[in-house]
Amino acid sequence: MNVFTCKRLLLILVSFLSAILAFSTPGEIATDPEQAREIAKEAYTFAYPMLENYRTMTMQIAVFGEMNKFEHGKQLLKYEDRRVVRPNNDTLYSRLWLDLRTEPFVVSVPEIDDRYYSFQLIDIYTHNFAYVGSRVTGTNPVTFMITGPKWEGDIPEGVDKVFKSESNFVFALGRTAVNSELPRDLDKVLEIQNQYIAMPLSEYSGIQAPEEKGYEGFPPYSAEQAISAGFIEYFNFLLSELVIHPTEVSLIERFGLIGIAPGESFDAQELDPQIRAAIEDGISDALDEIISSVETIDRVENGWTLPGSLFGNRTRMQGNYFARAVGAYSGLYAVDLEEAFYPSCFVDSYGEYPDASEHNYVLWFSAESIPPVEPLGFWSITMYDVDQYLIKNPINRYSIGDRSNLSFNEDGSLTIYIQHESPGASKEPNWLPAPSGCFSVMLRMYLPSPEALDPLYCPPPLQKSTSID
Numbered sequence: 001m002n003v004f005t006c007k008r009l010l011l012i013l014v015s016f017l018s019a020i021l022a023f024s025t026p027g028e029i030a031t032d033p034e035q036a037r038e039i040a041k042e043a044y045t046f047a048y049p050m051l052e053n054y055r056t057m058t059m060q061i062a063v064f065g066e067m068n069k070f071e072h073g074k075q076l077l078k079y080e081d082r083r084v085v086r087p088n089n090d091t092l093y094s095r096l097w098l099d100l101r102t103e104p105f106v107v108s109v110p111e112i113d114d115r116y117y118s119f120q121l122i123d124i125y126t127h128n129f130a131y132v133g134s135r136v137t138g139t140n141p142v143t144f145m146i147t148g149p150k151w152e153g154d155i156p157e158g159v160d161k162v163f164k165s166e167s168n169f170v171f172a173l174g175r176t177a178v179n180s181e182l183p184r185d186l187d188k189v190l191e192i193q194n195q196y197i198a199m200p201l202s203e204y205s206g207i208q209a210p211e212e213k214g215y216e217g218f219p220p221y222s223a224e225q226a227i228s229a230g231f232i233e234y235f236n237f238l239l240s241e242l243v244i245h246p247t248e249v250s251l252i253e254r255f256g257l258i259g260i261a262p263g264e265s266f267d268a269q270e271l272d273p274q275i276r277a278a279i280e281d282g283i284s285d286a287l288d289e290i291i292s293s294v295e296t297i298d299r300v301e302n303g304w305t306l307p308g309s310l311f312g313n314r315t316r317m318q319g320n321y322f323a324r325a326v327g328a329y330s331g332l333y334a335v336d337l338e339e340a341f342y343p344s345c346f347v348d349s350y351g352e353y354p355d356a357s358e359h360n361y362v363l364w365f366s367a368e369s370i371p372p373v374e375p376l377g378f379w380s381i382t383m384y385d386v387d388q389y390l391i392k393n394p395i396n397r398y399s400i401g402d403r404s405n406l407s408f409n410e411d412g413s414l415t416i417y418i419q420h421e422s423p424g425a426s427k428e429p430n431w432l433p434a435p436s437g438c439f440s441v442m443l444r445m446y447l448p449s450p451e452a453l454d455p456l457y458c459p460p461p462l463q464k465s466t467s468i469d
Contacts, residue, residue, distance in 0.1 A: 029271070030257040033278035040229075040282025041289075043255045046321045047235045048290065049126040049328035051226050054234060056332060057097055057169065058221045067099045068200070072193045076178055076186070078390060078398065085388035086331075086344075088444060089398040090380050091116075092189055094174030096198055100148035101168045101213045101241070106159060106204040107132075107146070110195040113139035116177040116376050116446050117192075120335055121146065124167035124242050126328055128336055129313050132161065134376045135339060135447055145201065146170055149243040156205045166314070167242035172198075173333055177378065177446070179403045227287065229258075229268035229279040236264050247318065290322070294330045297323070302461040303347040304443075312336050337453055341445045349461035356434035359464045360419035367412030369460060371402075377447025378402050381416065386438045393433035394422075400432045401444075418462070 030036040064071040073092040081087065098105050109119070109132065118133030131137075132144055137160075144161035148168045155162055176192055179185045202209040219233055226234065240263035244252055252260065258279055259266050268276055299306045309316065310327030311334045317324050327334060334342070348354050354361060363381070365371075371379040380401030385391045390398045400406070400416060407429045408414050417423040420436045432441070443459050445452060 028257070029259060030275065031272075033274050036258055036275045036278040037282040037285070039255060039258050040279040041285045042282075043235070043258065043260055044231065044283045044286040045290070045325050046251070046255075047231060047238075048286065048325040049332075050124055050238050051231060051234055052328045052332055053122070053124060053126050053171070054238060055221050055223070055226065057171065058218075060095060061097060064095060067097050068105065068198065069096070070193075070196055070198055071095045072190075072196075074190065076180060078396070079392040082389050086382075086384055086442060087390065088380075089180070089382055089390065090378075090401075090444060090446070091175040091177050092193065094119075094172075094176065094193060094196055096172040096174070098146060098170040098172060098198075099168065099213075100146065100151070100165065100170060102200075102210050104145050104147040104151055104153075104201045105198055106143060106156075106201055107172065108143045108195075108197040109141065110192065111139060111141045112176075112192060115179070115189075116175075116378060118175050118335070118339060120173045120175075120333070120339070121163055121165070122171040122173065122333060123165045124169055124238055125314075125317075126311075126324060126332070127166070127314050127317055128311055129165060130161075130163040131336075131339065133339075135374070137161070139376070146172070153201075156201070166245065167238075169241060171333070181404055227283060229271065229276050229283070230266075231283065232259050232266045232268070232279075235260055236262060236266055239263070245314070286325075290325050290329050293322075293326050297326050299456070301458045303349060303351065304343045304345045304459050304461075306343050306456045306458060307334075307337070307341070309337060310334065337448070339447070341448045341452060341457065342442055343457075343459055344440060344442045345459070345462050346440045347462075349463050353438050354418075354434075354440070354462060355438050356418070356420040357436045358468055360417070360423070360466045360468065361434070361462050362465045363416040363418065363462055364460055365414040365416075366460075370414060371443065371445050371457065371459070372449035372452045373402070373445050374447040374449055377445070377449075379443065379445045381432060382442050382444065383418070383432050383434055384440050384442070385435045388440075391433065391435045391439075395428070395431075395433065397431070397433055400430070405429050417465075419465075420468075 030039065061067060072094045076089050077087040116134050118131055120128055121130040123129050132142060142160050143158055144163060145159045147162065147164045149164065149166050174196065176189050178189050200209060219237055225231065298308055310323050348361065373379055378401060380399040382399040383391055406414060415430060417427050417431045418434050420434050422428055423431050448457065
């Protein structure tokens with residue numbers, strides 16, 4: 001080994017040890033309020049998606065059940081369901097929160113060749129670090145294993161894919177398409193869900209299970225604490241459950257000037273009152289910027305808001321901390337654009353909020369502008385009231401799309417009638433019922449064709465057709 005190589009290895013070792021020391025001992029706390037405010041704004045922007053993820057994890061486990069077990073939706077959402085705003089009426093969800101601190105988990109999926117499905121794997125950061133489903137793994141049966149960041153071991157026989165998470169906690173969010181127009185199609189999806197199997201690696205391999213870790217050190221979530229200097233307690237806990245990415249070591253070290261360090265205890269009351277106030281001003285600065293950017297970060301064309309790339313894997317989102325925060329605020333757990341593309345329409349062709357108590361509306365698609373999707377993909381348009389929920393209507397139709405029994409015009413174009421009252425029996429197959437008041441619609445394109453993403457596909461404008469006396 002030559003001298004140059006020895007010096008290089010020594011430098012790498014020193015850097016590695018410095019990083020360990022930086023995270024193993026609490027650093028000095030900033031004494032300048034302006035510096036503390038600036039760091040707090042930066043740190044909160046970085047941490048915000050992680051806080052939202054932790055909030056959702058604790059809430060869903062409390063509502064739906066324990067970690068490491070599937071929870072399946074059994075019905076498409078309807079107007080009575082008001083837990084989630086702007087829900088889809090296309091797929092059943094399958095939720096699986098995984099605790100990978102003890103060992104990896106193995107998930108098996110059957111052959112699914114007659115419909116769209118996907119499993120989106122999300123880490124603590126809210127990175128979509130992997131997918132399994134129609135787009136990525138195809139229609140054949142697949143068995144995949146999800147590991148924590150520090151796991152090392154042999155891949156057992158029968159496992160087709162291995163995905164390593166940067167964090168010990170992973171959300172596997174499944175979507176399986178239901179065609180409500182087909183008789184008993186829901187029953188087929190319920191049978192598919194019964195074949196979604198998750199088990200720890202020890203059970204899959206038939207070996208003795210390691211001792212499970214408890215949840216005693218998990219800080220209980222408080223919405224009030226999450227928007228105060230106390231957020232640092234949550235952040236420190238979450239940082240202890242992942243491996244700091246090499247590109248972010250110096251960033252987390254800088255955050256240490258306000259008490260941020262993986263696994264360290266934190267009590268906001270022990271801070272100097274001026275520094276604590278400065279940190280909370282920085283949090284307010286971050287939230288104000290995140291919230292105010294939600295309506296401006298996307299492009300608007302033809303009255304449609306076209307979402308940008310706010311979600312993705314580590315490579316796509318590297319350094320895009322603000323975009324990641326805006327994405328978490330506007331729609332946690334959204335998928336990459338390649339998986340699904342969701343333009344929303346809040347104004348008509350005149351730039352006015354649509355109101356079905358005053359006008360009837362149409363969406364007219366030329367034969368060339370029908371939303372382009374891949375095989376096994378599909379598109380739908382969903383109606384929402386002013387509160388962003390599905391609406392009660394006489395035909396129980398909450399969305400309409402290419403799986404509906406649509407009637408096309410002779411030239412291949414398509415007219416969708418959007419109004420409160422029926423447009424008449426001959427047009428009713430193309431009727432999307434609206435409330436007697438203001439509304440918005442969302443187009444969902446599952447597995448959009450490549451030409452829909454470069455440039456982004458824009459639907460036609462929502463047009464007034466008649467006034468209502």
